[in-house]
Amino acid sequence: METIQAIYDFLQTRTWLQVNDPEEQIVFLAAGEYNENYLITVEEIYGTARHVFRINHGSQLGLANQIEYEFAVLRALARSGVTPRPYYCEPDPGFDELGNGVLLMEYLPGRPLDYAKDWREAASIFAAVHAQPVDDRLIPQPDPVRDIARECEGLIGRYPDHPMTEARDRLLRYRERVLETADEFQTLTADDKPVMANTEVNSHNFLIDDETGRGWLVDWEKCVVTSRFQDLGHFLVPTTTLWKTDFEFGREGRRDFVAAYLELCRAKAGSGMDLETALRCTEIMERTILLRAISWCYMAHYEYTQDGRALRNEDTFARIEQYLDRMAWFFESKT
Template sequence: MYFGKEIESKNLATEDKIVLFLREKQWVDPKSVAFLAAGEYNENYRVTGTDADYVFRINHGSQLGIKNQIEYEFRVLQHLSATGVTPVAYYCDPDPGQFAGGVLLMTFFSGRPFQYIDDSKKAAETFAKIHQVLPSPRLLNQYDPINQIISESEGLLARFSDHPKCEEKKRLFLYRDELLDEFGDNENLFVGDQACVTNTEVNSGNFIVEGRAAFLVDWEKAVNSYRYQDLGHFLVPTTTLWKSDFCFDSDRRIEFLRAYHTATQSTMEFDLLDRRTRILERVILLRALSWCFMAFYEYTRGSRDLQNQGTFKRICWYLDDIDHFLRSA
């Protein structure tokens, strides 16, 4: 009987498969299911239930290089549940059979897209709440974020030996050398700072604004680390330009950091927060461009489960203007 249902479901649209899956699992009683959005490693569907709406998330891969990706994200959301600015994770199935990877059911937020000019202060307040959460022993650690991000970037650059963009690869390795010369010996950089849970992937598309709050909804790449990973990632132009045409100038950058500093009620000197964030901005820029370098190969060789032509255009733009982005650091 179950085998027959599985064969039959192969001919159904994804939305219909989700309806059948939710009813069989008795997670919720779905009235309707509609495609919501897809990133590079997950696709999301809106589930309208009897009393509430939900997001049904289907995983297709892992940026962290782990096999239990959807379970990992489920644990992250459980750990952050008290913040009030992240989705509530209700159910998770790491081996759902008829879907590409694991699946997760979580809160749906009905707000509007994030706008940097209007909403950066809200993001600062969101980060302040998230960074109060102490590290979880069930998450990966990045307590040496500079060297670990550089190492991750090296892996992305070296993944495909027959990559056609040789000059871009050479330029990124030269930038890597600059970072190592300046920051490679940094064991005392975060002395006295409290580690916390960090998202590490905070582009505008991962925020939903409802009222006076900005909810951070995508947690696939979270790690235990230091706040500067999120602050630096939020500010670099490779992040802001990913889904918008906005770049932080020096005044708006300082305005955002001051809003964060105020929201945390921190005793840390603002200049120290500024300096450490600036260092991570420079390092995160290497990772962003290295990911684009890697993804260009996968897109042009047809080896990605999920593809987005808007994303591919951004990738090409970033690589074509690589010197401009590196000068911005």
């Protein structure tokens, strides 16, 4: 209730929205590791309108201006038609409950993505996003295999007193194997233009509206300018699909998804990469994203077992523990 009151008090100082009854018009929507979302319903001249009020509490990218960065990403993607439209941003809202900044954006209806029946819509969303002109103000990641491996080294070594030393050693060995594919990936993608990639494409970051058949990709806090295969690899890797569901892509499912994506890209931009090359690029990125996922779990396990974490999700902690327990299986699945 304190946060809802803070949102209401903040909006009284702005002209963003007219809220008269915070208990009725402002409700909690969802929270992740670094952000909280609230649904605000207001009456406007054309009828009832719904908006998302997003509160930032930290940055996976290590940015001091995280909420402004995400706002810039959403503005850059506004013409894609598959992302929420941003309205306002305030990096210094002046209320402790409003964290490190807030933004107001479009509310989009829908349910989480069902991998078995919605994978074609996901391919269409990726094709639309990746066709957008790149905003040069966004963080570049031109060498994603090495860049992610470097990020993982930081995650693994962030807490020197981490007690899970065996897990650390296994992660470092797998990291060396991933780095062996970096030159091959750079050669295969040398003529492929960089895109704005979400890099966190789990099923709950998609919204599918069954009434209209439309789909959207939300939660753009970790967008970078990089290879499009980072999104494809992240979408297909089992650490993503198993995070919220019990689904795994088989060999033919992977092939069908990448083929559908390439076909949609060709329809938008003409000729492109052949399927076998695209599959190899996706495979390399799957292995790399797997390293990042387990490295983050290793780091987050330490944070979750310490006092003072601002946001704590017990379902997330349970999944972190499960992934660390199954580390060997994950690595063997991508050998």
